[in-house]
Amino acid sequence: MAKYEAYIEALAQKDEQAFEYIYHETKASVYAIIVGIVKDRDISQDIMQDTYITMIEKIHQYKRGKNFLSWLLTIARNKAIDYYRKKGKETLIDATAAEVILPKTAPQGERNVLVEEMLNLLTTKERQVFLLYIMDNLSHKQIAKTMKIPLGTSIWHYRNAIKKINKMKGSDEHETK
Numbered sequence: 001m002a003k004y005e006a007y008i009e010a011l012a013q014k015d016e017q018a019f020e021y022i023y024h025e026t027k028a029s030v031y032a033i034i035v036g037i038v039k040d041r042d043i044s045q046d047i048m049q050d051t052y053i054t055m056i057e058k059i060h061q062y063k064r065g066k067n068f069l070s071w072l073l074t075i076a077r078n079k080a081i082d083y084y085r086k087k088g089k090e091t092l093i094d095a096t097a098a099e100v101i102l103p104k105t106a107p108q109g110e111r112n113v114l115v116e117e118m119l120n121l122l123t124t125k126e127r128q129v130f131l132l133y134i135m136d137n138l139s140h141k142q143i144a145k146t147m148k149i150p151l152g153t154s155i156w157h158y159r160n161a162i163k164k165i166n167k168m169k170g171s172d173e174h175e176t177k
Helices: 002-012 016-038 041-057 068-087 097-101 110-121 124-135 140-147 151-169
Strands: none
Touching: 002 016, 002 068, 016 041, 016 068, 016 124, 041 068, 068 140, 110 151, 124 140, 124 151, 140 151
Protein backbone atom coordinates (compact mmCIF):
# COMPACT_ATOMS: atom_id res chain seq x y z
CA MET A 1 0.00 0.00 0.00
CA ALA A 2 2.67 2.52 1.01
CA LYS A 3 4.66 1.96 -2.16
CA TYR A 4 1.90 3.63 -4.21
CA GLU A 5 1.30 6.62 -1.93
CA ALA A 6 4.36 8.48 -3.22
CA TYR A 7 2.99 8.26 -6.76
CA ILE A 8 -0.64 9.19 -6.12
CA GLU A 9 -0.13 12.96 -6.02
CA ALA A 10 2.10 12.84 -9.11
CA LEU A 11 -0.54 10.75 -10.85
CA ALA A 12 -3.17 13.36 -10.01
CA GLN A 13 -0.90 15.88 -11.76
CA LYS A 14 -0.82 13.61 -14.87
CA ASP A 15 2.82 12.61 -14.32
CA GLU A 16 3.69 9.94 -16.91
CA GLN A 17 6.44 8.36 -14.81
CA ALA A 18 4.03 7.91 -11.91
CA PHE A 19 1.54 6.27 -14.27
CA GLU A 20 4.23 4.00 -15.74
CA TYR A 21 5.28 2.87 -12.26
CA ILE A 22 1.72 2.17 -11.12
CA TYR A 23 0.87 0.43 -14.39
CA HIS A 24 3.97 -1.78 -14.22
CA GLU A 25 3.27 -2.73 -10.61
CA THR A 26 -0.44 -3.46 -11.04
CA LYS A 27 -1.00 -4.73 -14.58
CA ALA A 28 -0.79 -8.45 -13.74
CA SER A 29 -3.41 -8.18 -10.99
CA VAL A 30 -5.71 -6.00 -13.07
CA TYR A 31 -5.47 -8.41 -15.99
CA ALA A 32 -6.10 -11.46 -13.78
CA ILE A 33 -9.28 -9.94 -12.35
CA ILE A 34 -10.62 -8.91 -15.76
CA VAL A 35 -9.74 -12.04 -17.72
CA GLY A 36 -11.23 -14.20 -14.99
CA ILE A 37 -14.58 -12.54 -15.63
CA VAL A 38 -14.72 -11.93 -19.39
CA LYS A 39 -12.51 -14.83 -20.58
CA ASP A 40 -11.34 -13.05 -23.72
CA ARG A 41 -7.81 -11.71 -24.15
CA ASP A 42 -8.63 -8.88 -26.56
CA ILE A 43 -11.62 -7.66 -24.61
CA SER A 44 -9.60 -7.90 -21.41
CA GLN A 45 -6.97 -5.60 -22.91
CA ASP A 46 -9.67 -3.07 -23.83
CA ILE A 47 -11.15 -3.23 -20.34
CA MET A 48 -7.66 -2.78 -18.86
CA GLN A 49 -7.30 0.45 -20.84
CA ASP A 50 -10.68 1.63 -19.60
CA THR A 51 -9.67 0.73 -16.05
CA TYR A 52 -6.52 2.83 -16.16
CA ILE A 53 -8.35 5.74 -17.82
CA THR A 54 -10.95 5.62 -15.05
CA MET A 55 -8.18 5.41 -12.46
CA ILE A 56 -6.65 8.63 -13.79
CA GLU A 57 -10.02 10.37 -14.06
CA LYS A 58 -11.05 9.39 -10.53
CA ILE A 59 -7.71 9.52 -8.72
CA HIS A 60 -9.01 12.46 -6.68
CA GLN A 61 -11.67 10.10 -5.23
CA TYR A 62 -9.04 7.72 -3.86
CA LYS A 63 -8.79 8.12 -0.09
CA ARG A 64 -5.15 8.46 0.91
CA GLY A 65 -3.96 5.85 3.36
CA LYS A 66 -6.34 3.20 2.06
CA ASN A 67 -5.26 0.22 -0.04
CA PHE A 68 -4.63 1.67 -3.50
CA LEU A 69 -4.32 -1.71 -5.23
CA SER A 70 -7.63 -2.84 -3.81
CA TRP A 71 -9.24 0.40 -5.02
CA LEU A 72 -7.81 -0.11 -8.52
CA LEU A 73 -8.81 -3.78 -8.65
CA THR A 74 -12.34 -2.84 -7.65
CA ILE A 75 -12.47 -0.50 -10.66
CA ALA A 76 -11.20 -3.32 -12.90
CA ARG A 77 -13.66 -5.83 -11.48
CA ASN A 78 -16.57 -3.43 -11.92
CA LYS A 79 -15.56 -2.63 -15.52
CA ALA A 80 -15.38 -6.35 -16.33
CA ILE A 81 -18.74 -7.05 -14.69
CA ASP A 82 -20.29 -4.09 -16.53
CA TYR A 83 -19.01 -5.50 -19.82
CA TYR A 84 -20.30 -8.97 -18.95
CA ARG A 85 -23.73 -7.59 -18.04
CA LYS A 86 -23.92 -5.49 -21.23
CA LYS A 87 -23.36 -8.61 -23.26
CA GLY A 88 -26.34 -10.10 -21.46
CA LYS A 89 -27.51 -13.11 -23.37
CA GLU A 90 -24.80 -12.93 -25.99
CA THR A 91 -22.35 -15.77 -25.76
CA LEU A 92 -18.89 -14.71 -24.76
CA ILE A 93 -16.00 -16.24 -26.64
CA ASP A 94 -15.28 -19.57 -25.00
CA ALA A 95 -11.51 -19.48 -24.66
CA THR A 96 -9.68 -21.89 -22.44
CA ALA A 97 -7.90 -20.46 -19.43
CA ALA A 98 -4.52 -21.14 -20.98
CA GLU A 99 -5.43 -19.36 -24.23
CA VAL A 100 -6.62 -16.38 -22.24
CA ILE A 101 -3.72 -16.15 -19.84
CA LEU A 102 -0.80 -17.33 -21.93
CA PRO A 103 0.30 -15.88 -25.27
CA LYS A 104 -1.29 -17.20 -28.47
CA THR A 105 2.10 -18.37 -29.72
CA ALA A 106 2.92 -22.02 -29.32
CA PRO A 107 4.37 -22.92 -25.95
CA GLN A 108 8.14 -22.63 -25.79
CA GLY A 109 8.78 -25.76 -23.78
CA GLU A 110 7.51 -28.32 -21.37
CA ARG A 111 7.06 -25.83 -18.56
CA ASN A 112 4.60 -23.68 -20.56
CA VAL A 113 2.63 -26.78 -21.57
CA LEU A 114 2.46 -27.83 -17.93
CA VAL A 115 1.28 -24.37 -16.87
CA GLU A 116 -1.41 -24.43 -19.56
CA GLU A 117 -2.64 -27.83 -18.41
CA MET A 118 -2.67 -26.76 -14.77
CA LEU A 119 -4.61 -23.57 -15.41
CA ASN A 120 -7.13 -25.50 -17.51
CA LEU A 121 -7.96 -27.56 -14.41
CA LEU A 122 -9.08 -24.53 -12.40
CA THR A 123 -12.48 -22.86 -12.24
CA THR A 124 -12.67 -19.13 -12.95
CA LYS A 125 -12.66 -18.21 -9.25
CA GLU A 126 -9.85 -20.64 -8.44
CA ARG A 127 -7.78 -19.22 -11.30
CA GLN A 128 -8.39 -15.61 -10.18
CA VAL A 129 -7.48 -16.31 -6.56
CA PHE A 130 -4.49 -18.45 -7.53
CA LEU A 131 -3.08 -15.83 -9.92
CA LEU A 132 -3.59 -12.93 -7.51
CA TYR A 133 -1.96 -14.89 -4.70
CA ILE A 134 0.96 -16.21 -6.74
CA MET A 135 1.60 -13.40 -9.23
CA ASP A 136 1.10 -10.40 -6.97
CA ASN A 137 1.60 -11.93 -3.56
CA LEU A 138 -1.72 -10.53 -2.39
CA SER A 139 -2.91 -11.85 0.94
CA HIS A 140 -6.17 -13.76 1.09
CA LYS A 141 -7.62 -10.82 2.99
CA GLN A 142 -6.73 -8.48 0.09
CA ILE A 143 -8.05 -10.96 -2.48
CA ALA A 144 -11.30 -11.38 -0.54
CA LYS A 145 -11.82 -7.63 -0.37
CA THR A 146 -11.00 -7.15 -4.05
CA MET A 147 -13.20 -9.98 -5.27
CA LYS A 148 -15.91 -9.20 -2.71
CA ILE A 149 -15.91 -12.72 -1.32
CA PRO A 150 -15.45 -13.95 2.25
CA LEU A 151 -11.89 -14.54 3.44
CA GLY A 152 -12.59 -18.24 3.91
CA THR A 153 -13.83 -18.51 0.33
CA SER A 154 -10.57 -17.03 -0.97
CA ILE A 155 -8.57 -19.56 1.02
CA TRP A 156 -10.89 -22.37 -0.07
CA HIS A 157 -10.52 -21.50 -3.78
CA TYR A 158 -6.73 -21.30 -3.42
CA ARG A 159 -6.50 -24.65 -1.64
CA ASN A 160 -8.76 -26.27 -4.24
CA ALA A 161 -6.47 -24.92 -6.97
CA ILE A 162 -3.40 -26.28 -5.19
CA LYS A 163 -5.05 -29.69 -4.69
CA LYS A 164 -5.96 -29.91 -8.39
CA ILE A 165 -2.47 -28.90 -9.46
CA ASN A 166 -0.81 -31.33 -7.05
CA LYS A 167 -3.14 -34.13 -8.18
CA MET A 168 -2.20 -33.44 -11.78
CA LYS A 169 1.48 -33.55 -10.87
CA GLY A 170 0.85 -36.83 -9.07
CA SER A 171 1.92 -35.23 -5.84
CA ASP A 172 0.40 -35.24 -2.40
CA GLU A 173 2.37 -32.17 -1.34
CA HIS A 174 0.50 -29.45 0.49
CA GLU A 175 0.89 -25.76 -0.24
CA THR A 176 3.37 -24.05 2.01
CA LYS A 177 2.42 -20.40 1.72
